[in-house]
Amino acid sequence: MRIIQCLSKNEAISITASLILEKVKALTNPVIGLATGKTMVPVYLELAKVASEHKTSFDHSFFFMLDEYLTLPENHPSSFRSYINKYVIRPLGINQNQIAFPPVEINEGGEIYERLLKDKGGVDLQLLGIGTNGHVGFNEPGSSIQSRTRVIKLTTETLKANSDQFTDIIPSKALSMGIGTILEAKNLLMLATGITKAEVIKYLLNHHDDPSCPATFLKNHPHFTLILDPEAASKINLNI
Protein backbone atom coordinates (compact mmCIF):
# COMPACT_ATOMS: atom_id res chain seq x y z
CA MET A 1 0.00 0.00 0.00
CA ARG A 2 1.27 3.46 -0.87
CA ILE A 3 0.15 6.19 1.53
CA ILE A 4 0.19 9.82 0.44
CA GLN A 5 -0.16 12.02 3.48
CA CYS A 6 -1.06 15.52 2.31
CA LEU A 7 -0.46 18.90 3.92
CA SER A 8 -4.01 20.08 3.23
CA LYS A 9 -7.39 18.84 2.04
CA ASN A 10 -6.90 20.82 -1.18
CA GLU A 11 -3.65 19.03 -1.85
CA ALA A 12 -5.31 15.63 -1.26
CA ILE A 13 -8.06 16.52 -3.72
CA SER A 14 -5.69 17.87 -6.33
CA ILE A 15 -3.41 14.79 -6.16
CA THR A 16 -6.42 12.46 -6.48
CA ALA A 17 -7.71 14.35 -9.53
CA SER A 18 -4.27 14.41 -11.14
CA LEU A 19 -3.78 10.64 -10.66
CA ILE A 20 -7.10 10.02 -12.43
CA LEU A 21 -6.12 12.34 -15.29
CA GLU A 22 -2.69 10.71 -15.53
CA LYS A 23 -4.33 7.31 -16.03
CA VAL A 24 -6.78 8.67 -18.61
CA LYS A 25 -3.92 10.22 -20.59
CA ALA A 26 -1.61 7.19 -20.30
CA LEU A 27 -4.00 4.56 -21.68
CA THR A 28 -5.57 4.22 -25.11
CA ASN A 29 -8.91 3.02 -23.73
CA PRO A 30 -8.92 3.72 -20.00
CA VAL A 31 -11.60 2.13 -17.84
CA ILE A 32 -12.21 4.16 -14.71
CA GLY A 33 -14.27 3.06 -11.71
CA LEU A 34 -16.17 5.92 -10.08
CA ALA A 35 -17.26 6.39 -6.47
CA THR A 36 -19.75 8.78 -4.91
CA GLY A 37 -20.03 10.37 -1.48
CA LYS A 38 -19.30 13.85 -0.15
CA THR A 39 -15.54 13.15 -0.30
CA MET A 40 -15.57 12.86 -4.09
CA VAL A 41 -17.51 16.04 -4.91
CA PRO A 42 -14.44 18.36 -4.79
CA VAL A 43 -12.38 15.73 -6.65
CA TYR A 44 -14.82 15.76 -9.57
CA LEU A 45 -14.98 19.59 -9.54
CA GLU A 46 -11.17 19.70 -9.70
CA LEU A 47 -11.09 17.01 -12.39
CA ALA A 48 -13.47 19.03 -14.58
CA LYS A 49 -11.44 22.20 -14.01
CA VAL A 50 -8.05 20.69 -14.82
CA ALA A 51 -9.42 18.63 -17.72
CA SER A 52 -10.87 21.75 -19.29
CA GLU A 53 -7.62 23.72 -18.77
CA HIS A 54 -5.59 20.90 -20.36
CA LYS A 55 -8.27 20.10 -22.95
CA THR A 56 -8.19 16.44 -21.87
CA SER A 57 -10.42 14.21 -23.93
CA PHE A 58 -12.46 11.45 -22.30
CA ASP A 59 -13.78 10.22 -25.67
CA HIS A 60 -11.91 6.91 -25.44
CA SER A 61 -12.62 6.30 -21.76
CA PHE A 62 -15.23 4.03 -20.22
CA PHE A 63 -16.60 4.39 -16.69
CA PHE A 64 -18.10 1.95 -14.21
CA MET A 65 -20.09 3.08 -11.21
CA LEU A 66 -19.16 1.30 -7.97
CA ASP A 67 -22.64 1.00 -6.50
CA GLU A 68 -26.24 2.23 -6.57
CA TYR A 69 -29.24 2.25 -4.27
CA LEU A 70 -32.08 -0.16 -4.95
CA THR A 71 -35.68 0.94 -5.52
CA LEU A 72 -34.99 4.55 -6.53
CA PRO A 73 -36.43 5.81 -9.80
CA GLU A 74 -33.59 6.48 -12.28
CA ASN A 75 -34.02 10.26 -12.15
CA HIS A 76 -34.28 10.45 -8.35
CA PRO A 77 -32.16 13.43 -7.21
CA SER A 78 -30.38 11.33 -4.55
CA SER A 79 -29.51 8.38 -6.81
CA PHE A 80 -25.84 7.86 -7.58
CA ARG A 81 -26.77 8.16 -11.25
CA SER A 82 -28.01 11.72 -10.65
CA TYR A 83 -24.84 12.48 -8.66
CA ILE A 84 -22.60 11.17 -11.46
CA ASN A 85 -24.63 12.98 -14.12
CA LYS A 86 -24.17 16.22 -12.21
CA TYR A 87 -20.50 15.94 -11.22
CA VAL A 88 -18.96 13.74 -13.91
CA ILE A 89 -21.01 13.11 -17.06
CA ARG A 90 -22.15 16.66 -17.83
CA PRO A 91 -18.97 18.55 -16.76
CA LEU A 92 -16.63 16.14 -18.59
CA GLY A 93 -18.84 15.87 -21.67
CA ILE A 94 -19.13 12.10 -21.38
CA ASN A 95 -21.67 10.25 -23.48
CA GLN A 96 -24.26 8.03 -21.70
CA ASN A 97 -22.92 5.04 -23.67
CA GLN A 98 -19.50 5.50 -22.04
CA ILE A 99 -20.71 4.63 -18.56
CA ALA A 100 -22.30 1.65 -16.84
CA PHE A 101 -24.32 1.66 -13.63
CA PRO A 102 -25.13 -1.42 -11.55
CA PRO A 103 -28.43 -2.63 -13.07
CA VAL A 104 -30.56 -2.30 -9.95
CA GLU A 105 -33.85 -2.87 -11.74
CA ILE A 106 -33.21 -6.55 -12.59
CA ASN A 107 -32.82 -9.59 -10.34
CA GLU A 108 -29.59 -10.89 -11.89
CA GLY A 109 -28.07 -7.38 -11.90
CA GLY A 110 -24.93 -8.51 -10.08
CA GLU A 111 -24.05 -11.27 -12.59
CA ILE A 112 -24.81 -9.00 -15.55
CA TYR A 113 -22.55 -6.27 -14.17
CA GLU A 114 -19.72 -8.75 -13.55
CA ARG A 115 -19.97 -9.92 -17.17
CA LEU A 116 -19.87 -6.34 -18.45
CA LEU A 117 -16.79 -5.61 -16.33
CA LYS A 118 -15.06 -8.64 -17.91
CA ASP A 119 -16.18 -7.67 -21.44
CA LYS A 120 -14.59 -4.25 -21.01
CA GLY A 121 -11.31 -5.83 -19.88
CA GLY A 122 -11.70 -4.85 -16.21
CA VAL A 123 -11.15 -1.55 -14.43
CA ASP A 124 -7.79 0.22 -14.82
CA LEU A 125 -8.26 2.62 -11.93
CA GLN A 126 -10.93 2.29 -9.24
CA LEU A 127 -11.60 5.39 -7.20
CA LEU A 128 -12.78 4.65 -3.64
CA GLY A 129 -13.98 6.41 -0.54
CA ILE A 130 -14.40 4.77 2.84
CA GLY A 131 -17.36 4.64 5.22
CA THR A 132 -16.84 5.41 8.91
CA ASN A 133 -17.49 1.70 9.58
CA GLY A 134 -14.87 0.61 7.04
CA HIS A 135 -17.25 -0.09 4.19
CA VAL A 136 -16.01 0.23 0.63
CA GLY A 137 -18.58 0.75 -2.11
CA PHE A 138 -21.45 -0.65 -0.06
CA ASN A 139 -19.53 -3.68 1.22
CA GLU A 140 -20.63 -3.46 4.80
CA PRO A 141 -18.84 -5.13 7.74
CA GLY A 142 -19.15 -8.90 7.36
CA SER A 143 -18.43 -8.79 3.61
CA SER A 144 -15.90 -11.38 2.47
CA ILE A 145 -12.75 -10.90 0.43
CA GLN A 146 -14.29 -13.08 -2.32
CA SER A 147 -17.58 -11.14 -2.49
CA ARG A 148 -18.87 -10.21 -5.95
CA THR A 149 -21.39 -7.61 -7.19
CA ARG A 150 -24.53 -8.24 -5.16
CA VAL A 151 -27.41 -6.73 -3.23
CA ILE A 152 -26.36 -5.59 0.24
CA LYS A 153 -28.51 -4.56 3.19
CA LEU A 154 -27.16 -1.27 4.53
CA THR A 155 -26.24 -0.91 8.19
CA THR A 156 -27.82 1.63 10.53
CA GLU A 157 -24.50 3.51 10.64
CA THR A 158 -24.38 3.86 6.84
CA LEU A 159 -28.05 4.82 6.60
CA LYS A 160 -27.46 7.51 9.21
CA ALA A 161 -24.26 8.81 7.55
CA ASN A 162 -25.94 9.06 4.13
CA SER A 163 -29.40 10.21 5.22
CA ASP A 164 -28.51 13.90 4.69
CA GLN A 165 -28.46 13.18 0.94
CA PHE A 166 -32.18 12.33 1.05
CA THR A 167 -35.19 14.54 1.65
CA ASP A 168 -37.38 11.41 1.62
CA ILE A 169 -36.70 7.90 2.93
CA ILE A 170 -33.25 6.46 2.22
CA PRO A 171 -33.33 2.99 0.57
CA SER A 172 -32.19 0.19 2.86
CA LYS A 173 -30.45 -1.85 0.14
CA ALA A 174 -27.92 -1.26 -2.62
CA LEU A 175 -26.23 -3.15 -5.45
CA SER A 176 -22.46 -2.87 -5.04
CA MET A 177 -19.35 -4.30 -6.64
CA GLY A 178 -17.98 -6.86 -4.18
CA ILE A 179 -14.59 -6.76 -2.48
CA GLY A 180 -13.40 -9.53 -4.82
CA THR A 181 -14.63 -7.50 -7.79
CA ILE A 182 -12.89 -4.33 -6.58
CA LEU A 183 -9.65 -6.23 -5.96
CA GLU A 184 -9.58 -7.19 -9.66
CA ALA A 185 -9.15 -3.54 -10.70
CA LYS A 186 -5.57 -2.91 -11.80
CA ASN A 187 -5.14 0.08 -9.48
CA LEU A 188 -7.06 1.21 -6.40
CA LEU A 189 -7.12 4.86 -5.37
CA MET A 190 -8.75 5.61 -2.03
CA LEU A 191 -9.27 9.13 -0.71
CA ALA A 192 -10.19 9.90 2.90
CA THR A 193 -10.66 13.44 4.15
CA GLY A 194 -11.98 14.97 7.34
CA ILE A 195 -11.89 14.18 11.03
CA THR A 196 -14.85 11.74 10.77
CA LYS A 197 -12.53 9.35 8.88
CA ALA A 198 -9.59 9.53 11.34
CA GLU A 199 -10.69 6.56 13.47
CA VAL A 200 -11.42 4.21 10.55
CA ILE A 201 -8.11 5.13 8.88
CA LYS A 202 -6.25 4.29 12.07
CA TYR A 203 -8.11 0.97 12.21
CA LEU A 204 -7.39 0.27 8.53
CA LEU A 205 -3.67 0.81 8.98
CA ASN A 206 -3.47 -1.42 12.06
CA HIS A 207 -5.54 -4.38 10.88
CA HIS A 208 -5.37 -6.91 8.05
CA ASP A 209 -8.03 -9.10 6.44
CA ASP A 210 -10.58 -8.07 9.03
CA PRO A 211 -14.20 -8.62 7.85
CA SER A 212 -15.43 -6.13 10.47
CA CYS A 213 -13.62 -3.46 8.41
CA PRO A 214 -13.85 -4.59 4.74
CA ALA A 215 -11.39 -1.86 3.63
CA THR A 216 -8.59 -3.91 5.28
CA PHE A 217 -8.94 -6.51 2.47
CA LEU A 218 -7.74 -3.91 -0.03
CA LYS A 219 -4.29 -3.98 1.55
CA ASN A 220 -3.76 -7.28 -0.32
CA HIS A 221 -3.77 -5.34 -3.60
CA PRO A 222 -0.33 -4.67 -5.12
CA HIS A 223 -1.33 -1.21 -6.36
CA PHE A 224 -3.41 0.33 -3.60
CA THR A 225 -2.84 4.05 -3.02
CA LEU A 226 -4.37 5.75 0.01
CA ILE A 227 -4.52 9.55 -0.01
CA LEU A 228 -5.13 11.30 3.30
CA ASP A 229 -5.69 14.89 4.32
CA PRO A 230 -4.29 16.03 7.70
CA GLU A 231 -7.58 15.43 9.56
CA ALA A 232 -8.08 11.89 8.25
CA ALA A 233 -4.44 11.16 9.11
CA SER A 234 -4.62 12.78 12.55
CA LYS A 235 -4.80 9.50 14.50
CA ILE A 236 -2.00 7.68 12.75
CA ASN A 237 1.69 7.90 13.27
CA LEU A 238 3.64 7.74 10.04
CA ASN A 239 7.12 9.01 9.56
CA ILE A 240 6.74 10.40 6.07
Ligand code: GLP
Ligand atom coordinates in the same frame (compact mmCIF):
# COMPACT_ATOMS: atom_id res chain seq x y z
C1 GLP B 1 -21.22 5.76 0.50
C2 GLP B 1 -20.67 5.15 -0.79
C3 GLP B 1 -19.20 4.91 -0.69
C4 GLP B 1 -18.51 6.10 -0.06
C5 GLP B 1 -18.96 6.26 1.36
C6 GLP B 1 -18.35 7.45 2.05
O1 GLP B 1 -21.91 4.91 1.28
N1 GLP B 1 -21.33 3.95 -1.17
O2 GLP B 1 -18.69 4.64 -1.98
O3 GLP B 1 -17.12 5.92 -0.07
O4 GLP B 1 -20.34 6.36 1.42
O5 GLP B 1 -19.03 8.61 1.72
P1 GLP B 1 -18.60 10.06 2.14
O6 GLP B 1 -17.54 10.45 1.17
O7 GLP B 1 -19.85 10.88 1.98
O8 GLP B 1 -18.11 10.01 3.52
